Amino acid sequence: MHNSPKVLVVGDLMIDHYLWGSANRISPEAPVQVVDIDKETTVLGGAGNVVNNLRALGCEVSVISVVGDDDVAHELKSMLDAIDTKSYLVKEDERKTSKKSRIIASHSQVVRYDKESKENITKSSESEVLKNFSTLCAEVDIVLLSDYGKGVLTTSLTKDIINIAKSKNKKVLVDPKGLDYSKYSGAYLLTPNKKEAQEASGINITDDNSLVDALKKLKDVAKLDISLITLSEDGIAIFDDKLIMRPTVAREVYDVTGAGDTVLASLGYSLASGKDIVSALEFANLAAGVVVGKLGSATATIDEIEHYRASINKTSIDAHIKSFEELKIQVERLKKLGKKIVFTNGCFDILHRGHVSYLDIAKSYGDVLILGLNSDASVRKLKGESRPINSEEDRAFVLSALESVDFVTVFSDETPYELIKMVEPDVLVKGGDYEGKEVVGSDIAREVKLVQFVDGKSTTKTIAKIQSCEC
Template sequence: MKLTMPRFDQASVLVLGDIMLDRYWQGATSRISPEAPVPVVRVDQITDRPGGAGNVALNIAALGVEATLGGFTGQDEMADALQDMLEGAGVKCVFERLADVPTITKLRVISRQQQLIRLDFEEKSFVGAAHSLLDKAADLLPGCGALVLSDYAKGALAEPQVLISAARAAGVPVLVDPKGTDFGRYRGATLLTPNLPEFEAVVGHCDSELALVEAGEKLMEELELEALLITRGEHGMTLLRRGCDELHLPARAREVFDVTGAGDTVIAVLAAAVAGGAELPEAVVLANMAASLVVAKLGTASVSGPELRRAIQADQGSERGALTLDQLETVVADAKAQGERVVFTNGCFDIIHAGHVSYLEQARELGDRLVVAVNSDASVRKLKGKGRPINPQDRRMAVLAGLESVDWVVCFDDDTPRDLLRVLRPDVLVKGGDYDKEGVVGWEIVEGYGGRVQVLGFVDNVSTTAIVERIQSGEGQPE
């Protein structure tokens, strides 16, 4: 499957659900309390993070997506802390603050990376207020690319059917992270994302993938779901869609440190990708990739847009190095979407010498990514004559790709790179030599769409032609 970075910068996701604060008290412990057989923790670090639906919204915003979060909190300092953190991360908060009800808070006491105790502060007093969330949703759904219902069974989603119906009427896909064993509450949703224990608690034990698929297809039919994604821990994920073959994805994590919040990351990336224009199978692959990144981190964490982009490029073999034109088009478009400046240069690069290295280092400093286009063997022969190139194109490309200053290398057959420039539209076109801008092939193309042309000088007394001539003549190093 060919993966590309969705247009996260043009996506908008609404998250509704149970909002909570995850608070961590951490410190050293070296003795047992004289009052009871428990360790004494000397707290030296206090960390707060949004939890529940708040963590989902935080994950969405980390990808560069416009995220809006609706739910209930108390009128207390925990709610203030949550709103400050979330808005600081770019999440629009539309909290319904209720008097005399504490913001749901989970306090974890940790020492030596071991959780010693968790203290929960909550009252299930949001159920009666759930109707007010429906009013907010009606105002927030228009223009939204996806709706996430993040259910932690705390009462905010006591009436999910009304929310689902409103979203579907507005043409907004609904993704649900379910809780409990009554999945009928989510009838008509676009996608449910239970983990395997949650799924089996509803349909019964599945002793094979065939049994899992059959049970899942039956559940989709009963609940009028478009799709079902079952997350299966170390066994990866299974995506089921009506009228389509199942898609089994293996777990990608090489080393797992902490699975806390991984489910939030999965549904966040799914929603962001769908809102950004991705088809569901591609969105699931991206979510699986993001899950592998987040479980390699300690504590509740999120995956940023650049992290996911680098993972995509590594998966597609296009993070760096020699690429096909199709691969290069994709990564250049993605780099531009992330606000990176793309620099382009071209040449034969038959024998890489100090002049080339210095020139490419200067070119790289003009932007964030450097593309080097290399004339093919046939093109070099046409330009340089019989006996050239000395090194075939695959070796020339391999040497260039190994330079720290070079991001991507591509080969072209034409005499000039004009067609490449029209396709890639780099921000900066660079050429080395002693001539004016108008002497750079393709300058009019680049300036025509608002790009810049830069001429850089070569290192004196160094050229491939001179090196070849000295070798052929048997001369040594010039004085």
Template sequence: MDLAALQSLLGALPGTRVACVGDLMVDRFVYGAVTRVSPEAPIPVLARSHELKMLGGAGNVARNVAALGGSVALVGLVGGDGEGHEASRLVGEEEPAIEGYLVTDADRPTTLKTRFVSSGQQLLRVDLEESRPVTGEVEQRVIRTLRDAARGAGVIMISDYGKGVVTDGVIAAALEAAAETGAMLIVDSKARSFARYGEVDLVKPNAAELSYATELPTETDEQIEVAIARALELWATKGVLVTRAAKGVSLGLRGQPVRHFRTTAREVFDASGAGDTALAALGLALAANASLDDAIAFAQLSSGVAVGKAGTATVGPDELIEAVLSAHTAQAEGKVATAQRMVEEVARWRAQGLRIGFTNGCFDILHRGHVAYLAQARSWCDRLIVGVNSDASVRALKGEGRPVNDLESRALVLAGLRSVDLVAPFDEATPIKLIEAARPDVLVKGADYSEDQVVGGAEVKSWGGIVRLADIVDGQSTTAAIARMALKEAKG
């Protein structure tokens, strides 16, 4: 997802309302230091320093919706115990963007997951829970509450951790509410089969869950495609969205080929709750009328940031913008190549049947004329290589005082443009060595040259390529820009 699309989507999220029903938990993190082994048994002794409590499970989905700027009606079940009161307090006091629709069952405990952590490493997790399905009057209260909570929601999300809240009756109520309101219905579940959810819009298993449910392997793209096809035979869902960790996600919709969405690799600090973050971002984006592709990209970005944080963490808009900017910088750096790597990239592109273009210049102060020129050059090919003069080469051509910007700065700015696929610096007066190494199909130069003046033109034609002259924007040049700046400084 590029920055403009992200900012547009983030601007649409405030005021967007979703509903989430599922297994509400309290996540408790006990932090401390381990400095010795117990004399009683070969186990570490944790010297407790502090602890934190936060909403987990369906509650973590709601927290992430709120952190992204949306509002959420949270339908969940708590016990008549201290942790149930704590969950109600967390919703009411610490999460004002979450509307709590909590049902109390005095006969069961609130699900509590306690994690003991030292130096960023989980040592032990202790779960207090009861997984029997809710029945009778408690189930009916959940159903009535769900119907109230779904009013005005653009998307209803089911977060089923298998702790008993998401019964067949609750699923039927969610389907009815979605049909009545026009909301999309998305399911994220730890169940071994997704058949019980009926004709929902999307189910979101991970690759292992899909493999278990279909009894098929899910390692490669091809295996995922076969497994999704099988899932759509077994389940009534309209679509399957499979999360595949570092391999991205894969989407299968009825009557359409499976599509794969790659993701930027990120360092994983703690994967706790990353699926909740993805569900929250996906549902909220769709409720804000984003396209499915944009919603998937938003979910990938959000969960990618979440895994770099400790605990069941939420993700905010500023962090997403920072992540996109960082990824863009890294992507730009990856486009700057030596002559040898350029040759390797060209070989890979040719194997894919792609048309290679080449142009060159100093690109000292990038201006709108350059941007238009490079965009036109890219329209004539599938991949565009830009040869850029080294600092010494620019100085030899333009004289002392040039370049204004050094090679690294110029190369990275060029690489940041969507129209540029590779930047290759050269130290000579002309790029002829690069041209002969790349053997482009299209050689592009500005229309201020004639075709017979273009360096490398004869060589490109000799192997069957062509020379194209791109339009020049009047009044736009680095020399003119420097002259204007000098004039302004002189005027004070």
């Protein structure tokens, strides 16, 4: 099995450009919002997102495309160089390199405007692409075609590429566009979604029987080895003499942007690594489950996929217990969604009414409550060698089952300062006994709240009562 499969991508490269800001007023010139821009970001889009996904998986990637002789093309080349991708970009003087700009105000897209050429590339460019492809094809393990309908993958060029690849025994995987899939005749597989498959096959997919009919039709039209359709939350279906379905494994779906690119890249990675189609299918489903849990066009690393594979075997309670790194990812996601984060910490040994009341009040101060739980070792330092009564695993599990607690993470430091620094909560909550005292992390949080304990309820008193047998 290859550790670093060599993958060749051919398709429509573009830049996804984001302008982030806030909209608090209406223009006096027209009934439209005025967006005050705070920051600007750019990422690789189109076939570039496939490249990004492949690089995240550790593949050696080469990409062939056609661009304009403009500033966007130069920027695109620099972005590819920055992720160690070999790029073979054919330039056309009159062509505009694709750039899609989105204005985002308060996490909502206000408008998108595109600057691009969509007409087919010239015959001269086709010849140049084919020349590069013929040279590179023998050196790679698999070929991926990312067709965004922007004119690079013309019908004649696509057919020539597939024929050359097949002559060198290279599998060709295609993310298709349009209605005529005979354009991709001879590919190993295509990755249309349900809507695209219905339009291309002319079959309305309503059940397993119509799904099989559509898969068979596409397999016949494009002379595929494997027929595949992605089914969003229902997973991925393939037809390889029989119907094989793998349901989605996403726990939480936040954004499906770029999920198709991830499926194409992860299937390519798996097959180039020597996996069979069913194993590749399962891997692609896991990778898609990771990226739809992120915002924007995203990628999934091998480590993230393996963590995710382990997490889906956890109970729903276990899923709320996060490592430091897992929590960091969740915090970044929550902040992008504009959620108000509340943080508290403690030992929470022998859970009682006072704890539950305290956590319920803490949660009321925001949208998400993150609880830093003292490890067994740190509890011993604070409370003595006889404590804790319950292990950190047991304490974390019980706390994660509470409706008020969203995430629990165990920390071993004497104070939760480093954890608070990572979370940067909007609200930091501590017990009423901190009145007049310095609260660790108060220099980081925007606000500190003190919650009074329920009178007469404490772990120490519970232990004393048990020891005195007054129960």
